[in-house]
Amino acid sequence: MRWRATAGVLLPLLVAGTVLAAADLNADDMREAEETLHNLDSHISLQDRKALEDAKLLARYFQQVEGHFSAKADAARGVEFSRASRAHAAAIVTAVETGDYDAAQDRLTELTRSCKACHEVYKKK
Template structure:
């Protein structure tokens, strides 16, 4: 019995290292996305490539989760499309950072903000 408890504890402990699976895109998660986007815009304006890349990488993962959320939700094609567009915009930002084109990256980040607002108009519960 003791071995079973140890093995079970080890299994769940290792499973937790893979990271939490987000069951729902909630307010806290969306606030994190918004804060990260603000940080990205600030870092792009300061031409801080390292911090901009960190933020962009986080956003790429966040928008993948959001896209998956809308796919699973069903009957939310606009949400799927806007999340996908956001992922493409983040990829474009990453490419412009790589070539030190921070002017274009800032413009693309502004477009990303507009894409987020469009999605919020459709799906945000006030």
């Protein structure tokens, strides 16, 4: 039963990600995503269902990031990072929907690691 719920969240995101056109991302987008990630952390810690909307926003954001990297010939790792981040955000959605804030926190840790790993490779200093 749990697998069906996860598949129900992930499948539409995966399908949408494959048809998403390349998106231009700018510094404002990144700041907004970082703020949403911070809010998500707070909402999960407080076991607040507001985390649900934060995680959904981040899943959509990482879909855009995937489109951005997919348009670049030399950014396969960026595509991998964005897909992993999107999957972590989708898993957080599922965890919050079921009230499993421990699982949401675990996936948030993985999401944060994925973000940091991508920034080490791609973020301009």
